[in-house]
Amino acid sequence: MDDHVSQAVGRPDLVRLDERLICLRFETMKVLSADAAVAHLLSTGAVRRGDTLLDSSSGIYAYALALACHRHGLRCHIVGSTTVDAAVRTQLAVLGAHLEQMPPSADLKLDQNRRVARIRALLAQDPRLHWMRQYHDEVHHLGYRSVARTVAAELGNQALTLVGGVGSGASTGALAGYLRRDAPGTRLVGVQPFGSVTFGSEHVSDPEIIIAGIGSSIPFGNVVHSRYDVVHWTGFAAALSGSVDLLRRHAVFAGLSTGAAYLAARWERRRDPGRTVVVIAADTGHRYVDTVFARHDEALPIESLAPHEVTGTDGPALPWSRTEWAGAPAPPAARVSPEDTVAPVTR
Known part of the structure; x- marks a missing residue:
């Protein structure tokens, strides 16, 4: 029996979608990461x-x-994006967390820069605060060690390809790192939105939306670029089609980043049918009911979609592009300056 609901919320399920296509489904993936990080700090x-x-x-x-x-038994202070929705705001309030939400902005870079500036101002005012640095501190990798053990135990010695949103780098990157300790041939496929600096698509604008949570307009120190074999950039329309197909075909109700990852996973399985592909579903689809699933009639048949094959960061284009990253280093705009990785004051 679990001692706290966070253990149940963070525990993933493995669901077979198709032959050699597995969904690693979370209710809320980052619960594992946050809980392990906090336990370690204590x-x-x-x-x-x-x-x-x-x-x-x-x-x-x-x-x-x-x-x-x-x-x-700790206090929580969140500087939140403009995208934090009412359901999350209400839960944070009842849980006793303090949320400072940024004003509305259609510019992800402005939103992220405002949040970083506010974090630094708060630390200057009160150095007793502990900045978790989810984007930079490797302590956030620890929670995925148990997930790697679960995947390895369930899937045995099959040749694996792991597909998921890059985000802060503490999910796909960490999970692949742990899996490769026993299975060095594990391939890692990262999924990115257009407009993200992390893998060099900041010059490509998606007219609909930048998919929050899997890309960034600022450098993330937790992303180990050399771990990624392939990168897919997916626009909103393609990701919507993936999310709707995943629900319609497999009854998996998951977020928009999962729809993008599902498209990429199906493509990678087609290219290399001898490998088992594991696609990460990082969260449920509840916060996308109005923006994605209510528009299900706009979804394109996913069999009609294919990525543009590009070299490196040259020429990624909507609605979907793919490149063999092959462990290349971070592009210039994604390189983290020393001041971004400075640890907070601790005792």
């Missing part, structure tokens, strides 16, 4: 019960950190 004395943990979030990590703080 065990090492970096924080103590009653301290306040601080970070920036577009929604999912905010909820995850609030649950971890609730479980371990």
